Amino acid sequence: xxxxxxxxxxxxxxxxxxxxxxxxxxxxxxxxxxxxxxxxxxxxxxxxxxxxxxxxxxxxxxxxxxxxxxxxxxxxxxxxxxxxxxxxxxxxxxxxxxxxxxxxxxxxxxxxxxxxxxxxxxxxxxxxxxxxxxxxxxxxxxxxxxxxxxxxxxxxxxxxxxxxxxxxxxxxxxxxxxxxxxxxxxxxxxxxxxxxxxxxxxxxxxxxxxxxxxxxxxxxxxxxxxxxx
Amino acid sequence: xxxxxxxxxxxxxxxxxxxxxxxxxxxxxxxxxxxxxxxxxxxxxxxxxxxxxxxxxxxxxxxxxxxxxxxxxxxxxxxxxxxxxxxxxxxxxxxxxxxxxxxxxxxxxxxxxxxxxxxxxxxxxxxxxxxxxxxxxxxxxxxxxxxxxxxxxxxxxxxxxxxxxxxxxxxxxxxxxxxxxxxxxxxxxxxxxxxxxxxxxxxxxxxxxxxxxxxxxxxxxxxxxxxxxxxxxxxxxxxxxxxxxx
Numbered sequence: 439x440x441x442x443x444x445x446x447x448x449x450x451x452x453x454x455x456x457x458x459x460x461x462x463x464x465x466x467x468x469x470x471x472x473x474x475x476x477x478x479x480x481x482x483x484x485x486x487x488x489x490x491x492x493x494x495x496x497x498x499x500x501x502x503x504x505x506x507x508x509x510x511x512x513x514x515x516x517x518x519x520x521x522x523x524x525x526x527x528x529x530x531x532x533x534x535x536x537x538x539x540x541x542x543x544x545x546x547x548x549x550x551x552x553x554x555x556x557x558x559x560x561x562x563x564x565x566x567x568x569x570x571x572x573x574x575x576x577x578x579x580x581x582x583x584x585x586x587x588x589x590x591x592x593x594x595x596x597x598x599x600x601x602x603x604x605x606x607x608x609x610x611x612x613x614x615x616x617x618x619x620x621x622x623x624x625x626x627x628x629x630x631x632x633x634x635x636x637x638x639x640x641x642x643x644x645x646x647x648x649x650x651x652x653x654x655x656x657x658x659x660x661x662x663x664x665x666x667x
Numbered sequence: 668x669x670x671x672x673x674x675x676x677x678x679x680x681x682x683x684x685x686x687x688x689x690x691x692x693x694x695x696x697x698x699x700x701x702x703x704x705x706x707x708x709x710x711x712x713x714x715x716x717x718x719x720x721x722x723x724x725x726x727x728x729x730x731x732x733x734x735x736x737x738x739x740x741x742x743x744x745x746x747x748x749x750x751x752x753x754x755x756x757x758x759x760x761x762x763x764x765x766x767x768x769x770x771x772x773x774x775x776x777x778x779x780x781x782x783x784x785x786x787x788x789x790x791x792x793x794x795x796x797x798x799x800x801x802x803x804x805x806x807x808x809x810x811x812x813x814x815x816x817x818x819x820x821x822x823x824x825x826x827x828x829x830x831x832x833x834x835x836x837x838x839x840x841x842x843x844x845x846x847x848x849x850x851x852x853x854x855x856x857x858x859x860x861x862x863x864x865x866x867x868x869x870x871x872x873x874x875x876x877x878x879x880x881x882x883x884x885x886x887x888x889x890x891x892x893x894x895x896x897x898x899x900x901x902x903x904x905x906x907x908x909x910x911x912x913x
Contacts, residue, residue: 448842448880449870449907519880523838526879528772532675532686533765535739536837539889545837547882623883629908631901 448522451515456627458512459620463646465505470650473657479666482590483581489589493569513555520548543615544623550616557609564596565589597661606658610651617647668694668755671763672707674719677776684776686765696756700743701726701733703755720779728752728892731827734834735780736767741831741890749829749892769830771839773876786876787828787844793872794865795848797857816854823850825893832887832895838879843887845873846903847895853906863910870907 444450472492475485492498536545543550568574569587576591596602621643625631630639660666670691677684691710694703701723708718724732733750737743743753758764766780774782824847832843849866852858858865881900888897 444908444911447870447907448840448874448878449904450911452880452882452904453908519882523840523879523882526772526839526877527770529770531736531739531767531770532673533736533739533767535744536886538740538744539835539886540837540884544882544884619883626883626897626901627881627904629901629903629905631898 451519452627454511454515455519456624458508458515459624460628461508462505462512463617463621463624465508466650470653474653476590476593476657476666477660481667482579482588482593485590486579486581486586486588489569490586493587509558513551516548516551541619544619547616547619550612553612554609554616557605557612560605561609564602565592568592593657593661594667597658600662603658603662607655610655613654614647614651617651618644621646668696668758668760668762670694670703670755670758671761673763673765674780675767676719676779677768679778680775694755696754698755699726699751700735700737700753700755701751720777720781722781723751726751729827731829734769734782734784734829734831736769736834738765741769741834742829742892746889747892747894749827752892769834771830771833771878773839773841773878774830774833782830784828784830786878787830787841789876790841790845790869790872791828791848794861794868795852797852798861799857810856812855820851820854823847823854823895823899826851826891826895827893829892831890831892833878835886835890836879836881837884837886838882840881840887841873841876841878842881842900842903843891843895843897845869846899849903849906850899853902862906863913866903866906866910870903 445454472488473485475488476482478484536542569589569592574587574589574592575595576588578585579588579591580586597606622636622640625636625639630636672689672691673686674689675684676687689707689711691703691707694706698706701721704719704721711718722732722734724730726733728749728751731749733742735742735750737750737753742748742750744757745753768774768776768780769782769784771782773786774784777783826844826847828844830841830844833839833841836843849869852865853862883897883900885897888895
């Protein structure tokens with residue numbers, strides 16, 4: 439069987455979901471760590487420097503393209519899988535006892551993913567398109583004689599709106615549940631299930647799913663409430 | 668006990684089918700679910716009605732024939748139990764019990780609650796065996812097998828192929844079944860010889876039969892009457908990847 443066949447067979451598609459999922463998780467780590475620099479609370483200086491590094495480093499720029507490819511691949515595979523799965527049971531059950539045998543969020547990954555996608559589009563429109571193409575509303579800021587994009591200022595503008603804080607919080611709740619299933623599920627799909635390591639993967643996955651979205655959700659909240667400035 | 672039954676009735680594969688409601692009085696709590704169904708069928712026969720078709724054979728939880736989806740769960744509410752080993756004491760007097768057939772396009776309804784599970788047989792025929800030359804069985808201890816491997820192979824081999832995993836899975840995926848069958852052989856030296864070919868052929872047949880894909884909800888493991896572990900699915904994924912890449 440050819441190598442391309444791997445990713446069209448059932449197990450291969452799961453594999454693709456797992457690999458892209460873990461890749462997107464690795465992105466979350468980087469994104470969350472960089473953005474958490476706003477909590478240094480130095481008027482955004484550290485954060486703006488870090489954001490500048492991310493925006494100008496060629497490796498990061500290349501990874502940005504890979505990241506978009508990863509998101510798109512993750513979405514396309516999920517759509518194909520969902521379609522196949524629906525076809526596998528064209529007549530459903532009258533009574534569902536699914537809550538007795540599985541977690542609701544493991545069954546609603548598609549919905550959670552869609553909510554995350556909606557959040558992502560809003561989020562990209564808020565920060566990414568401005569930083570990359572149209573220019574930031576907040577303009578630039580001088581730090582040690584260098585001109586930097588004022589990403590922190592942009593955050594302050596965007597997060598001054600109450601509805602944005604609510605949408606971001608809901609987006610992060612969706613992300614938390616998506617990760618609660620996705621983190622450990624990715625390992626399972628990659629064939630990693632071991633008596634010694636799987637309990638650790640599940641614990642780490644659960645902590646990751648709670649901590650990362652919480653830290654993200656704290657950002658709009660902290661700016662809105664004026665805890666950092 | 669007085670029981671109200673809502674049972675899926677379907678004349679054949681082409682019939683649309685619908686639920687029929689039946690009242691059953693004086694049900695003993697000590698009856699098995701299938702015995703209760705027998706009582707219903709005797710009543711239907713006495714009234715010159717068509718009895719409900721359902722699969723059953725050993726009635727001691729080892730053959731994998733019984734296959735009812737009871738109140739939204741394959742084999743009913745108990746863990747690690749087939750329908751035949753489920754007793755009416757698990758229900759309350761006055762309960763309404765909904766009984767449906769396994770729902771999966773790869774398991775078409777034959778009649779009422781009986782479905783055609785020959786797709787499982789075709790997956791087995793595709794590679795779920797060890798090819799051996801006939802002749803005398805060799806001395807049992809010629810091939811030494813670590814106890815842990817033997818135990819894992821045995822617990823995978825406990826799968827009775829009833830299809831509850833498919834019925835429970837929101838995607839009608841057969842991966843718990845196929846992975847148990849792949850694992851029971853992949854874990855043993857006799858099965859290793861054909862391991863690569865086996866996993867590729869069985870997975871290809873599984874896909875061809877139109878089963879869904881695993882999304883790791885683990886409903887299969889929770890509903891499996893033989894408590895087959897999803898570790899087997901991870902093993903199958905590993906075996907498949909290994910077979911494809913090498």
